[in-house]
Each structure stands twice: as C-alpha cells, then as structure tokens.
Amino acid sequence: MLRAVIIILALSGLLNATSVFAGRVTVAVAANFTGVARELVPLFEQQTGHRVKLSYGSTGKLYAQIQHGAPYEVFLSADVARPQRAIKEGLAVKGTDFTYAKGKLVLWSADPDLFDQRTGPEFLAAGSFARLAIANPKTAPYGQAALQYLQAQGLWQPIKKKVVRGDSIAQTFQFVATGNAQLGFVALAQIKSWQSGTGSLWEPSEQQIASIEQQAVLLTRGKENPAAHAFVSFLKSDKARAVIQSAGYGVFERIAKE
Template sequence: MANNNLRFLNSILVLAAVLGLWRPVEAGAGDLKIAAASDLTFAFKDVTAQFEKQTGNTIKLAYGSSGNFFAQIQNGAPFDLFFSADVEYPKKLAALGLIEPGSIYEYASGKLVVWVPNGSKLDLSHGLETLLDPGIRKIAIANPLHAPYGAAAVSAIREAGIYDKVNSKFVLGENISQTAQFVQSGNADIGILALSLAVAPAMKDEGRYVEVPTEDYPPIIQAAAILKSSRNKELANQFMKFIKQPDTVALMARYGFSIPTAAEDGATAAPH
C-alpha cells in the first residue's frame, strides 16, 4: 500500500510539473541584494525602507568600499545591484561583460568634509590646514587604494600642499564608514569623511564639520548598475526607477548628495 501511495504522489508531482502548477520555491527569491558604497549607510536606510513599504519586497544591503565590491563581483558575488561611490568601477565591470547593458546610472555625486567630535578643541575654520595642528596625532581617511573617498581625500590634501607634512599621521579605514568610526571612537583626532555621513542623524549631533571645496579634488561621481548575473532583474529595474523618482532624489539630497546633471536629465547609460 505504501508503494502504491508513493507512486501515486510521484505521478501527481510529475503531472503538476508538466502543467506548470508546481515548482520548488527558491529561498529569498523576492529579495534584492545590493552592494552599496559605505557613504550610503544612512541614506539607504531611509531609501530602502520607502521602497519596501511601497512594494512589499525585501532589500538586503551589504556596505563596503567600492573597490572591494568590484573585486567581489568579478569573483561571482551574488548581488543584483552595485551602487558604487565611483563611476569607474561599474564602467570597468561593463567592459568585462558583467553589467546589464545600458543599466549604468549616475545617481549622485559626493562631497568631502573635515570632521571632529564635539569635544575637540580644533578650529575647523582653517579647513584642511587644520590637519597641520601639532596637537593632532592621528588623521582618519579611507584607504585610497579601494575607497573613492580616500582617493579624493588624498587629492585634496595634496592640492592643499600639506600631504608630506601630515601623511605619517594617517590611519586608514577599510571604507568611509569605518573611517568615521575611528574619529567617533577617539582612535583618530580628526577625519576626512563623506558629507552624507556627517549630516546623518547618527553623527550630526556628535560632531562638527567644514566642507572641503569641491574644486580641490576630482568629482566623486557615484553610479549604480544592474549585474548581468542578477536573478531578479525585474525587481532590480524597479529599484533603479525608484532611485530616479523626485521624492527619492530629494531624500538623497537631504543627505548631502548632489545629483549630477546627467541624472537630472534622465541619462541612464555610459558607453561600454
């Protein structure tokens, strides 16, 4: 009798499969996996919460340095979307055939600030020249080898003509969020951070900052792209459209992001 029941169940499953009525449910099939640059840590909490509320889908975020994500994606990391702090990384992935054609979108440009905790006696009115203060023991910047904000910080310090005088004091964060943590925790006296972190609720009441003039470093053009390996391209496209909506653009602006002209005009692709 047991064998007959088993044969009957197998017959039902085969018939259901043929008719398209049954298929195994993939765990997390409705989730969208995003590799996001660390400067988005606070902004994307709000952005993704709004998206989840509107759509009922779930976003899984991983934050880190854009350069590290670039390497991980090359090695097959299972992300659907890559939000980089440097447009060059998505372009390089596109050249390798790892990006969905036409999906690169310049969603924002970032800004640098010099930041200290509220208890600091440093006078930030001197901007980057503040780094020359003899009382400073450690200066936090993101690792310029794979963090775009770190590379921009080095450019700005060189432009100020003080690199050789201060570089021995650098402590390097793996990404811009870790760099901020160094200063917040007292492991560095001062830091060069992303404006998007400095204005976020979690940090704005803990310290003060002054912006680094944007002409002192190359533009930090940030871009997103859909990965060709994504199993959720329809949902990924939906999120990209959401990022371009006026309300989302306004939300990003509240976190200190400027919107590049190309983004405002709706340009979505970079030449491959």
C-alpha cells in the first residue's frame, strides 16, 4: 500500500513538473489557414503540453501588426514575400523560414447550377453576374493572385465595377457563402470545410493560376521561447503535414528540419 502511494505521488510530481515547464506561444495565422490551425493546435498541445494562442487576419494586416510590435512569436503567412521581408527587417529569425502549405485559388459559388469545371472560365468571361468577390489584393496574397489572373485574361476592366473586396480571404468566402456575392475567388481548402455542399466550382490548372506558396517563420519575439520553437518543429512533422494535406493544401515532400 505504501509503495502504491509513493508511485502515485511520484507520478503526480512528474505531471506537475510538466505543467511547470510547459510554455505558451502566440501565433499569427493567415486567414485562409484558420480551420486547419484550429485542428492542429489540440494535437500540438496534447503532444507537447505547451499552449497556443492564435490570431487570424489577412497576411498584410498581420505583418503590419508585427511591424508595430504585436506580441506574435510565430508567423504563418499566406505568401513567401512577407516572411522574407521579416527576416531582412530583423523581425524574424534567419534560417527558420519554410513552406508549410501550398494553397489553391478557385472560382466558387454557393449556387450549384452556375458553372462547372468545363464552363467556369466562360461564365466568368460572360460577366452575367452582379458581384464577384476577391480578397483585398493589397493585403491578401489570394486576392493578389485573383487580380493577376483577371488582368492577364483581360477581364479586370470589364468587371471591376462588379468586384467586392473582402478584408481577408475568410471574409471573401463569407461573401460568397452567404450569397452577398454570386461568386468569388476563394481558397480550395475553405470549400472542403464548408458544410452545405459543393456549389459551383472551377479549379484552374497550375498554368492558369499557380499554387500559392505559404511560408512560416519564427519571429524574433519567439527566439528564446521553447514553445515557439516546438510549434515550428511540429508544423514540419508528418502528423501536421497529414492534417494540412487532408484539408486541401499541397505540401512539399521534404521540409528541412531545424
């Protein structure tokens, strides 16, 4: 009996020690990755004992907040440019940047009877719709990709008066999902997590719209935080990559370890 009590107390001590050494990390997350981040956090917390606080927004707005001293320690961007800029500006740790996901921009409508994989470009070019939603090209990489496609196809000038801009790709998706915009350019992963059916979908080829490379980086504020380092390492793990891929993102075959 005494031995059992000693074992219980020892185990209790170990658990208390784990909670003492567990840390906390604050992560800035690009809006398109919101749902996946929420899936990853419980897995990370269970595996490491660390706790995570997530903040979401468009990549541009998050970066502006980082420049103005926001207490983020890891940055999950929706592009490559801003993590690289953060490193050059001394806001992020050199050598910690890596691509955690490759996003896909698609044309989508909640209405299932508008277009399909074959007729999507034709429907867009015809312009027979009231509103087309895109994310703000100045702050959201997915919006920038949409604008570049429309300009390349010569469609921007004819339809720009019908375009409504979301502050982020998350808000853009809401415009389309609620019918405030008849169609829009959104992230494929958002549609995969939508609970109300497929709607109308056109998924362009890589030649039409290239995948969007999304990079993560350890910010300078997290340099001395073991929980921040652990989160970055977790994103590179097979477990995390499987979740990311199942959500509709591409992943690179090999990711360099820290």
